[in-house]
Amino acid sequence: MLENTEVVPQNNVNQENDKIDEEYAYLDRGGFSSEKFKIELRGLPKFYGIAELKKLMNQKLSLNTSKIKRPKNGSHWLYACFQNDDERTKAITALNGYSWKGKTLIAEVAKPAPDPLVRKRKQDEEDTVQGKKKKEDATKSQEERLKDATIPYWNMPYENQLTLKEKEIRHLLMKFDNEIWKINKMNRDELEAKRKLYNGLSFELMGIRKSPVTEGYRNKCEFTVGVDEETNLPTVGFRLGGYVTGTVAVAPIQSLYHISEGTKKAVLLFEDFVRKSDLPPFSPADYSGYWRYLTVRHSMSTGDIMLIVYLHLQDLSEEQLESVKKQLIEHFSTEEATACGIKSLYFQQLTKRRIGEDTSKAEHLMGSTHITDSILGRQFRISPEAFFQVNTAAAEILYQSAIDMSDIKADSTIIDICCGTGTIGLCFAKHCSKVFGLEVVPEAVKDAHANAKLNNIENCDFFTGKAEDILQSVLARTTADDIIAIVDPPRAGLHMRAITQLRNTKKVKRLVYITCSPASAVKNLTDLARQSSKTLRGAPFVPVRAVPVDMFPHTKHVELVILFEREQEEVSIKEDNAHEVKEDIKSDAE
Template sequence: MSRKNKKQIFTNIEIIDAGAKGKTIAKAPDGKVIFLSNAVPGDIVDVQTFKARKAYYEGKAVNFHKRSEKRTQPVCEHFGVCGGCKWQDMAYEHQLYYKQNEVVNNLTRIGHIELPEVTPILGSEKQYFYRNKMEFSFSDSRWLTLEEVQSDQDLGDKNALGFHIPGMWDKILDLKACHLQEDPSNDIRNSVKKFAIENHLEFFSTRNQTGFLRTMMIRTSSTGDIMVMFQFFKEDKKNRELLLDFIAESFPQITSLQYVINGKANDTIYDQDVILYKGSDHIFEEMEGLKFKINAKSFYQTNSSQAYQLYKIARDFAGLTGKELVYDLYTGTGTIAQFVAKQAKKVIGVEAVPDAIVAAKENAQLNNINNVEFFVGDMKQVFNDSFIAYHGQPDVIITDPPRDGMHKDVVEQILNISPKKVVYVSCNSATQARDLALMSDIYKVTKVQAVDMFPQTFHVENVVLLEKRSELSN
């Protein structure tokens, strides 16, 4: 007996909200929630479901009866296929509204946090061309449109240089123009592809693990530096030098040209040797006179101007007077630690990635900052009683964990130490809310500030100030 088809069609459904991961929300006639990825709040649509669960459906809009006033015309020709800018069809002021709404909902519903008056989300001055880092993949099997698949015509070469299609690990969208990184990013990418095809350089096959050209990373900075790094699947000195020399001659403004020979199954470079071909092995980012040296493996916030705003908020929430011992947990390359150092007595930074701590120490030396110390190790192991006893009881803790939030042992240690203030910077307000709930008996949330680091996407950063309830009652 054939399996019953779970797909249904619901007609004249109004999209009522936007939720997590960029999905929009509607209600089915039976009362269940419907999650959609191709509609905007205010649209009235017919929905075809493709997944049914006990409490919800997942579906897509297949017919539009009314288009929302919140809509705007996407600027990118790749919108709807590329997964990078899922909200490009929603006007920016509405993007900000739903981002702030998500933060408030997560803190109140997940964390059951009693919020102070919430200040409006800080929007980005740049809504396009704001990213300082982009990574592109080569493929000998580009993603084909339905029309191309059904066509009887010769499609020519199927090489691509662009982004992975969401949910398709071996298909790459061939980008014509991307609106996320300033030029010469598009010029470099398009020139590389054209040159590679003209010179018969092999594009990588993810499925077969063959080919030559694997990935290309472009980093830019507010100082005008440009880094380009290629990953080659195998060494081919003649063709490698042919491509690198072409790029160096065509784009003399590139200040760092590097490459990696990576023959392993995945294209992560953290365990690979990065080889300098021309220029410097790093670029610089600058913030309030501080310089930060960034190499090919460095983490740095990908929206430089909004990172500055984010760090100013964290520093303001900390309320430093020059007398405080500050712990900066998950310090990364020590950017926040150095940014607040001139207003603190001393800052201790802790991070699990050894290369990041090496960079943090180099940057501190570069900036002549003498009141910071950096330590490497697993946070839940390093951040222990003996560490506190040796380095001192912090007055303020700043924590900026990854998307998964803080380990419960780290939260427990913060509660044991019980500093006067905790400034919690998060890229995931859901896990932030979970951690705040664990701290709510001792700490009260007194300030909340959401920051939009990634316009045209559903991602949002949030900064929270926690103050000891016992101090507030005095």
């Protein structure tokens, strides 16, 4: 007897197949997608870092990983992407069955993800047919959605913002303090006494420092060129969401509180140029189009503006490219552009970068090569790539807080790690005898030297290289008894080797750690305070005082400064001896 099955009409099957094919059509377009040559890697150890895994894959196994993506619902598996099928096959052969950190890895071909933009459009179509409508679309305007995405505290009084940020910082520092409790078994009575003194923390948490300005404070913004979903016109602004969520629409930024009026005028001037251009905006949906980004840097002391325009070359000839540059120069040489404060114009070509290749440099088209801004009476030149705190007025509060906390003396030496263009070190310079700055970006070091010269400062030297590679040799240049380390690393924090060298250099007595991402910095902070071991031979750094500084009004972000002091050596020795006795007892028992 035949089973009772539903017969699906052939045309319905074809329609379903067409829909599925449409979701994966992006794989056959001209542009490269990291989804095309992807592997799934399972069986990973419980504790590992993405940087460690990249080192294993790219250095030890000589693989060419272009991207590693951790899925939302997994910590013991992830995706690794490659440039072509041969590289993917090589990776699977090398990784499948490989033993790493006591675990045997499993590597296999991963299916590409469906195009989120196509999937969202199909879902919206189905919702329309079924009469469904998202509450967000029904109740929030585009302007409100943009504010929620960029300045989520836009409708909250500033004092309330500060209270909330202070509460969040205390909660995060409580977690850090609990880590200190776990690793500092010998001094728990002392920690308990401090916690009673400092309201639950073993160190002082000072009140949050306000930003002197809360409106139009950003001196640097990076905008996307796209299409406004309401007007269907080319627009220079911010994306309403990510491609992964099925959103490519760009919304205008004129209503945003944190962007300066000068920046808004410059954006509108460039937007006018794009709308008159024969070249359409870049489309992430099919990799077509040309205009991609605009970066605006606005000096808060002079009012001068620098623009960096980014263009996808696509199939433009050299002659066409030169014509585009000429048009840009003409457009930003007008009286309107001059009145807007535009003093510098750069142009950068965008191409797909291969592993090991350097990105193209911005080409100077017109005006000054730099603009200048000032912090604590120091002048700083700003180049297209230079790091400069985005809130100039609050940066003065931040740097002065670091100076005050450091207990700096006239004979102190400052080691400014991740110094960028030298802003922090140069602000410290008049309070100490010598400043050594370390920075991995060569262009930033050039700017740092130029900034020292600009301010007639002669007691600062700057060095190019990774902190973990050159810190020891730089420290060897000083014989000072009082060395203070200033650490202002990227969001991901310092490399563990740099932390180890700081711990093992006993001449460093105090350390000021500055972070724009306190949650990301917890591992660094914990390793600084960890008890001595065979690797971390120097005495631990003990947190003494912390102060949050609100660099980013109307957002959830906050800057944090923490002062560490080197623990007394005899305490560390006592802990070392106790640790050795414990290990001896353990060995005897075994």
